[in-house]
Amino acid sequence: MSYRYMRIIVMFDLPTLNSIDMKNYRTFRKFLVKNGFMMMQESVYSKIALNQSMANLIANKVRDNKPPKGLVQMFIITEKQFSRMEILVGEVSEEYITDDRRLIIL
Structure with a gap:
């Protein structure tokens, strides 16, 4: 069986002016982490999905x-497109799985 792995990327810029805004920020960030999203950089999170239908389910959950205020952007790309991302400055984090093998020994 062939799978077409997808990557969901969520980017957000939320207000943190008062205690309600801070609570909304923390709640949204905790939601992402609890649901398997990993931080790529500040306010940019990604998650891998097995196929397009699973990616759509995850996107609906997001x-x-x-949150009620702020800017939240999300897009879905194939894992092949994600793997062609070019790192211009900095280092690749070892926390991310960057290939499509079924068994990965850490």
Whole structure:
């Protein structure tokens, strides 16, 4: 069976002016982490999905848990497209799985 791995990327810029805004920020960030998203850089999180239908389910879950204010952007790309990302400055984090092998020994 062939799988077409997808990557969901969520980027957000949320206000943190008062205690309610801070709570919304923390709640949204905790939601992402609890649901398997990993931080790529500050306010940019990604998660791998097995196929397009799973990616759509995850995207719907993010839509259902979006904060009331601020900017939240999300897109879905194939794992092949994600692997062609060019790192211009900095180092690649070892926390991310960057290939599509079924068994990865850490």
